[in-house]
Amino acid sequence: MNKPLAIVAIGGNGICPSEPGTEMSFIAQLTHTKRTLWNIMALFDRYQVLLTHGNGPQAGLVYERLHPATPFGVITLITTPQISSAITRAYEELILENNLQGLPPLEPVLTWVAVDPDDPGFSQPTKPVGPQYREAEVTSLLEKHPEWKFGPYGEGLRRLIASPRPRAILNLDDIREVLADGKVPVALGGGGIPVSLDQQGRMEITDGILDKDHSSALLAAELRADLFLLLTGEQGIFTGYGTKAPTFHRQLNSCQLGRMLAAGEFPPGSMGPKVEAVLHFLSANAEGRAIIGSVAERVDRLLSNESGTTVVSG
DSSP states (O other), X not given: OOOOEEEEEEOGGGTSOOSTTOOOSHHHHHHHHXXXXXXXXXXXXXXXXXXXXXXXXXXXXXXXXSOTTSOHHHHHHHHHHHHHHHHHHHHHHHHHHTTOOSOOOEEEEOOEEEOOTTOHHHHSOOEXXXXXXXXXXXXXXXHHOTTOEEEEETTEEEEEEOOOOOOEETTHHHHHHHHHTXXXXXXXXXXXXXXXXXXXXXXXXXXXXXXXXXXXXXXXXXXXXXXXXXXXXSSSEEESTTSSSOEEESEEEHHHHHHHHHTTOSOTTTTHHHHHHHHHHHHHOTTOEEEEEETTSOHHHHHTTSSSEEEEOO
């Protein structure tokens, strides 16, 4: 009898520390990733698992070292193998160090995702990347790159990159084959590599960054996953976040969550994409369950609704 399918979307802070000044070496990422995977190891016995992951901190580092004209889709292409290698190595080390038996192997799948070249995300970029700049530095950069856009971030400004909506996972069959072999795909690194298709179906990598949660929701809907688990730096879903009296929600249905989103409770740069991803998944699979919870929490507590926020259709 087949196990139910769980898609686990790991945020960038589950792969490497995001605090300013922290080490970003491969070893540091490996150590951090092992902590994250250890918290979800119990999932592999109960579910057929598929892992997706972000690449925010790593993409920022690569961006600073490449030619300014490099499309951001190429940066995702560069960072994905490195991150998936860290995840695979961390998983294998945990198995050896703890003498774990019978767990399936991981297999990275480089994932190509089609976007609409006319997506409004290209004309209205929203994803901040790279370092913070002062006003004078931005003025100088705009003289060289007048098409660039910047937005406030902290005490400075950061460059904004297009974030089009994912439309189709082009090599979905590759992911299905890995699952059919009884392995754990590590897919949609950085949200997947965004490409547009010409009239002959040829792919061209675009200058954009896909939201990992939106892409993961698309994949979870296509595969009709039973569980969609989004691991982040927050405890779960709050309303009134940032106020003196925020309200934490342990369990919600999709109608309640949709009303909260429409009321502006979840900013686009934080919980908004995760809430949208959950709603997309549940609209496609009313029998599914979604959980948003902390990457530092043990998965058994998330599954038993002792921690995190569980969302079901309703």
